[in-house]
Amino acid sequence: MGLPRLRQARPNLLEDRLLGNPADSHFAFDATRGNGKAEPGRLPVAVIDRGLLTRAIDVMGDRQRLRAAYSEIHLLPTPAEGELTVRAEHGRAVARSGAYEGFAFALGEPDSVPSALLLAVRQRGIQRIRAFGSDAARLAALAAPLGVAVDASGQDLDAAATAGAVNLLQGAFAPRGSLGSFAAQRIGPTQIKALAVWGAVAVATCIAGLNLYWMKLSSEEKALRGGMET
Numbered sequence: 001m002g003l004p005r006l007r008q009a010r011p012n013l014l015e016d017r018l019l020g021n022p023a024d025s026h027f028a029f030d031a032t033r034g035n036g037k038a039e040p041g042r043l044p045v046a047v048i049d050r051g052l053l054t055r056a057i058d059v060m061g062d063r064q065r066l067r068a069a070y071s072e073i074h075l076l077p078t079p080a081e082g083e084l085t086v087r088a089e090h091g092r093a094v095a096r097s098g099a100y101e102g103f104a105f106a107l108g109e110p111d112s113v114p115s116a117l118l119l120a121v122r123q124r125g126i127q128r129i130r131a132f133g134s135d136a137a138r139l140a141a142l143a144a145p146l147g148v149a150v151d152a153s154g155q156d157l158d159a160a161a162t163a164g165a166v167n168l169l170q171g172a173f174a175p176r177g178s179l180g181s182f183a184a185q186r187i188g189p190t191q192i193k194a195l196a197v198w199g200a201v202a203v204a205t206c207i208a209g210l211n212l213y214w215m216k217l218s219s220e221e222k223a224l225r226g227g228m229e230t
Contacts, residue, residue: 007171010045018047026050028170044100046071046166053173067175073102074165075132075157082127084120087157088135095120099164107138113145121146132157 010029011022018025029045048071057063076085076096086095088107096102097120105116120126129150131139136152143150169175 014045014047020049024050026053026168026171026173028166028168030166044166046168048168053168057173064175066169068162069168069173070162070165071102071168072104073100074162075159076102077130077158077161078164079130082125083130084124084126084128085130085132086117086139087133088131088139089133089156091135093117093133093135093139097124100166107135110138110141113142117142118146121148 010027015022025047072094073096078099079085084095086093091107094104105114131152140150140152
């Protein structure tokens with residue numbers, strides 16, 4: 001379906017997969033996919049509570065400067081097969097289990113193994129965890145109880161991981177101002193080609209208009225000279 005219809009249909013299409021009320025949720029997806037229509041197949045959609053996103057934006061202060069907002073799982077690189085990437089900080093953690101999948105959990109006591117993490121390791125056959133964040137050392141200490149290798153990266157996050165993420169700042173949360181909205185869009189080959197075609201049309205129209213205007217002035221010049229000679 002076309003993108004405008006898809007935006008209207010999102011709450012109804014995803015209602016049975018949401019824990020909260022769709023009316024209280026904000027939906028976002030990569031609107032640059034396809035040529036004005038969603039590509040066939042699965043389309044990644046990010047859903048967040050409207051109040052939570054509003055508070056997060058308010059905390060940032062200057063809304064005019066915001067260009068993108070992402071789910072926390074996109075602060076981590078996409079894990080390989082049999083791997084989890086986890087970011088732990090201030091007693092809580094978030095794990096990325098796929099390109100658009102992940103889960104959050106509390107670290108609990110220093111020597112206790114978080115049940116959500118243990119369940120993910122067993123269900124998915126995880127053999128290695130790459131740990132990020134200030135509490136990465138706490139995850140490394142759980143390697144033996146979990147029965148997996150835990151590598152503490154020493155980094156807080158991976159900024160490059162947001163490359164394929166869905167920007168939450170869409171619709172009512174889009175950056176204010178024409179320049180801000182334009183800068184927030186991802187320009188692909190299709191958009192560049194369209195801009196080039198319209199640019200060429202504009203140049204050709206400008207040249208044709210200048211030539212017509214020159215011919216008009218030349219005709220007026222001849223008429224004036226003829227009048228002066230007469």
